[in-house]
Amino acid sequence: MPWPSRKRDKGAVADKKEPDAKIAKTEAESPDKEEEEKSTKAPAGSSKSGWKNWKKTKESDSGGEESKITYCHWLLKSEPESRLEKGVDVKFSIDDLKAQPNQTTFWDGVRNYQARNFLRAMKLGQQAFFYHSNCKEPGIVGIVKIVKEAYPDHTQFDQKDPHYDSTSRKENPKWSMVDVQFVRMTKRFIPLSEIKAHHLAHKADGGPLKNMMLFTRQRLSIQPLTQEEFDFVLSLEEEKPH
Numbered sequence: 001m002p003w004p005s006r007k008r009d010k011g012a013v014a015d016k017k018e019p020d021a022k023i024a025k026t027e028a029e030s031p032d033k034e035e036e037e038k039s040t041k042a043p044a045g046s047s048k049s050g051w052k053n054w055k056k057t058k059e060s061d062s063g064g065e066e067s068k069i070t071y072c073h074w075l076l077k078s079e080p081e082s083r084l085e086k087g088v089d090v091k092f093s094i095d096d097l098k099a100q101p102n103q104t105t106f107w108d109g110v111r112n113y114q115a116r117n118f119l120r121a122m123k124l125g126q127q128a129f130f131y132h133s134n135c136k137e138p139g140i141v142g143i144v145k146i147v148k149e150a151y152p153d154h155t156q157f158d159q160k161d162p163h164y165d166s167t168s169r170k171e172n173p174k175w176s177m178v179d180v181q182f183v184r185m186t187k188r189f190i191p192l193s194e195i196k197a198h199h200l201a202h203k204a205d206g207g208p209l210k211n212m213m214l215f216t217r218q219r220l221s222i223q224p225l226t227q228e229e230f231d232f233v234l235s236l237e238e239e240k241p242h
Contacts (some may be wrong), residue, residue, distance in 0.1 A: 070226065073126060073127055073128060074122060074128035074224055075131050075140075075223040075225055076107065076129070076130055076144065076180070076221070076222060077131045077132075077133035077221040077223075078094075078130065078132065078133060078221075079092065079132075079133055079134045080094070080095075080132045081134070081135050081136075085162040086162035087162075090109070090162070093141075094130045094132070094141045094142045094182070094185070097130070097144070097180070104180065104181040105179065106148075106179050107119070107177050108154070108155045109163045109177075110153070110175060110222060112221070114220060115220050115222040116175055116176055116222075118220075118223070123149065124147070124148070126145065126146045127144070128144050129143060129225075130142040137192075137193075138191070138192045139190050139193075139194075140189070140190040141186060142184060142186055143183040143185075143186065144181060144182055145180065146178055146179070146180060147179045147180065147181045151176060151177065152173040152176060153175040153176055156175045157170060186237045187237040187238065188237055190237060191241075192214075194236065196215065198232070198236075199215050208228035208229050208232045209233070212229055
């Protein structure tokens with residue numbers, strides 16, 4: 001196990017740019033704390049026009065038909081900077097993933113029930129954004145794909161692991177993980193602040209990011225994305241930073 005429990009939900013902390021942000025429980029069924037991704041106030045810009053231009057392109061490609069809303073992509077949060085949790089460094093950046101054999105690793109350490117259920121819903125070949133979290137400037141840095149569907153997370157049984165769960169049994173494991181493989185870096189870093197600017201604009205004009213879980217369920221480290229959400233965010237890599 002070259003990188004023990006580097007992806008996690010339990011014990012998540014707020015991004016460093018918001019040091020006074022409070023952490024709250026995300027679900028009544030789970031005592032786990034989750035990360036709250038907050039950013040500065042959305043800057044003035046051309047988010048609405050960007051959405052309109054993107055919509056025109058999509059309508060041109062699809063004949064103007066609306067795509068069916070389903071969750072078929074994902075956003076995975078991981079910490080690129082060192083942080084000790086029960087004596088173990090949970091750092092795991094996209095460069096760490098690229099350094100793994102075959103640029104592939106297991107996504108372990110998730111200890112929130114909703115995030116676990118999202119892991120279990122992942123299908124072979126689906127793509128996800130790799131999101132750097134709990135750092136100076138959080139945001140999307142690359143794309144990975146699911147290369148093995150959910151199976152028991154072995155770290156729940158390892159007493160030396162920071163995510164050991166004494167209540168989980170091997171005959172009925174509580175926690176799951178998937179295997180992911182590096183696909184590519186995004187053409188540029190897409191910061192949380194930029195995505196939030198579009199989210200706020202789309203809440204007003206009905207754009208694809210209006211219900212994005214990055215802002216409606218901020219603390220979840222595993223988040224589903226619709227096709228429209230994934231396509232719009234991916235289109236931002238072609239734009240110049242605001």
